[in-house]
Amino acid sequence: MTIAIQHTSPEEKKIWNLLETVTDPEVPVLTILDLGIVRSVELAQLDNHQLKPIITITPTYSGCPAMDVISMNIRMALLQAGYQQMEIKQALSPAWTTDWMSEEAKNKLKAYGIAPPQYKQAVCTPEAFQDEEAIQCPQCNSWNTALVSQFGSTACKALYKCNDCKEPFDYFKCH
Amino acid sequence: MNQSLIDYTLQLADNALIIGHRNSEWCGHGPVLEQDIAISNIALDFIGQARNFYQYAAELLGNGATEDSLAFLRDVPEFKNVLITELPNGDWAQTTLRQFLFSTYQYYFYQQLQNSTDTRLAAIAAKSLKEVTYHLRWSSEWVIRLGDGTEESKHRLLTALDELWNFTGEMFLPAAYETALLQENMGVDLSIIHQHWNQKVQEVFAEASIQIPKKSWAQQGGKTGIHTEHLGYILAEMQFLQRAYPGAEW
Numbered sequence: 001m002t003i004a005i006q007h008t009s010p011e012e013k014k015i016w017n018l019l020e021t022v023t024d025p026e027v028p029v030l031t032i033l034d035l036g037i038v039r040s041v042e043l044a045q046l047d048n049h050q051l052k053p054i055i056t057i058t059p060t061y062s063g064c065p066a067m068d069v070i071s072m073n074i075r076m077a078l079l080q081a082g083y084q085q086m087e088i089k090q091a092l093s094p095a096w097t098t099d100w101m102s103e104e105a106k107n108k109l110k111a112y113g114i115a116p117p118q119y120k121q122a123v124c125t126p127e128a129f130q131d132e133e134a135i136q137c138p139q140c141n142s143w144n145t146a147l148v149s150q151f152g153s154t155a156c157k158a159l160y161k162c163n164d165c166k167e168p169f170d171y172f173k174c175h
Numbered sequence: 176m177n178q179s180l181i182d183y184t185l186q187l188a189d190n191a192l193i194i195g196h197r198n199s200e201w202c203g204h205g206p207v208l209e210q211d212i213a214i215s216n217i218a219l220d221f222i223g224q225a226r227n228f229y230q231y232a233a234e235l236l237g238n239g240a241t242e243d244s245l246a247f248l249r250d251v252p253e254f255k256n257v258l259i260t261e262l263p264n265g266d267w268a269q270t271t272l273r274q275f276l277f278s279t280y281q282y283y284f285y286q287q288l289q290n291s292t293d294t295r296l297a298a299i300a301a302k303s304l305k306e307v308t309y310h311l312r313w314s315s316e317w318v319i320r321l322g323d324g325t326e327e328s329k330h331r332l333l334t335a336l337d338e339l340w341n342f343t344g345e346m347f348l349p350a351a352y353e354t355a356l357l358q359e360n361m362g363v364d365l366s367i368i369h370q371h372w373n374q375k376v377q378e379v380f381a382e383a384s385i386q387i388p389k390k391s392w393a394q395q396g397g398k399t400g401i402h403t404e405h406l407g408y409i410l411a412e413m414q415f416l417q418r419a420y421p422g423a424e425w
């Protein structure tokens with residue numbers, strides 16, 4: 001039998017702090033909290049009075065191969081902290097959006113060499129050859145950049161090049 | 176147990192899995208590195224969508240069904256994908272034109288399915304729609320680029336159109352389970368999708384300076400398990416490991 005524990009408990013805060021240590025395997029500079037992947041944390045009390053964390057996560061893209069690794073890493077972090085039972089659930093709705101990425105996360109991305117997502121606007125429409133939003137080069141800060149491909153090294157990134165410093169770079173595309 | 180809902184969900188899963196598998200055949204063979212990466216990314220989106228639908232279908236079926244058993248242990252007559260998804264890739268023109276014709280259909284389909292009274296289908300549709308938006312944009316640009324390109328590229332696009340056009344009608348001809356689900360407010364109205372589809376295809380074809388073919392005969396059967404000979408070859412390759420080594424994992 002399980003009883004839901006109150007939302008703001010110190011125990012729950014402890015779980016959030018643990019989740020802060022789990023990073024995205026493909027963009028290791030971001031934690032899963034930075035990305036907005038963790039949707040909820042609940043605690044259930046087991047018969048033996050131990051607490052069982054129930055974590056709900058949502059995928060960035062349907063086919064994101066990082067999700068399984070992230071689930072496993074959450075499990076490992078909780079096991080190391082002494083929790084013996086846990087449940088990691090996936091929710092699809094509401095669908096993940098780059099709007100959930102914190103400002104701090106965007107700064108970390110840029111420092112890491114990946115241009116952070118813009119606010120979505122016209123970019124998320126299917127129109128062909130639409131005007132590209134200006135994306136700033138994370139290397140030299142130039143705005144004189146060009147899209148190479150909407151599809152980059154991972155599902156969440158597009159490939160750009162900088163016309164000034166001539167370096168290619170990843171852009172974490174709006175979604 | 177709502178058999179129509181199961182069949183409907185399986186069709187969506189099968190469509191995504193089979194076109195995803197076809198696109199994945201380009202991995203390592205794309206015309207340039209960036210486009211190889213693009214089509215492999217699109218394939219990955221499709222496999223993800225297929226998993227979400229198979230997981231749901233497996234829950235509805237119960238009885239030990241899993242996403243893997245549905246993908247790897249069903250045979251040709253049980254697959255419900257539309258025939259256009261299983262056709263061989265052909266050249267780059269045929270692959271990108273097929274993607275455009277199918278992505279346009281999927282875009283409007285998911286747009287409607289978001290409003291399904293079945294919350295699980297609605298959630299998968301809303302999630303997938305974001306991805307399909309990128310697929311549609313990418314494939315539209317290729318159709319325009321090839322149609323409006325050189326004599327050779329236009330010739331190839333027209334040859335592909337000739338090959339594919341008879342397979343487009345099937346997408347809009349409802350199978351019995353689609354009609355049933357529409358009546359239950361869970362499915363989408365394919366006649367509305369067809370109107371949107373026609374308009375979008377016309378727009379993009381006009382930019383590509385090609386015409387919609389006059390002929391309107393529709394090759395069909397996929398939705399009820401009657402397939403071209405190509406699907407058997409896909410399944411033979413895709414299912415070999417699970418058939419030869421049941422339950423194998425890595």
Ligand SMILES: [Zn+2]
Nearest residue numbers: 137140162165
């Ligand atoms: Zn630069």
